[in-house]
Amino acid sequence: MKPFQWLAVVPCVLMLAGPVVHNHVYPLILGMPFPLGWISVWIVLLAIVMGIVYAIDPANRGDAR
Secondary structure, three states: OOHHHHHHHHHHHHHHHHHHHOOOOOOOEOOEOHHHHHHHHHHHHHHHHHHHHHHHOHHHOOOOO
């Protein structure tokens, strides 16, 4: 695995770690209880990180074969 591909692991780990560490209704995130809000925010951030990994990966460029 290439070093920049490890960026994809970080959001996945943080997405799962948040509700375990702080499993309470308050504080609310975007009007949702903390565990649901935490996971929702990290799903969006995961999509952004995966887009960055895709853009950095040289295998996705048209000239690389």
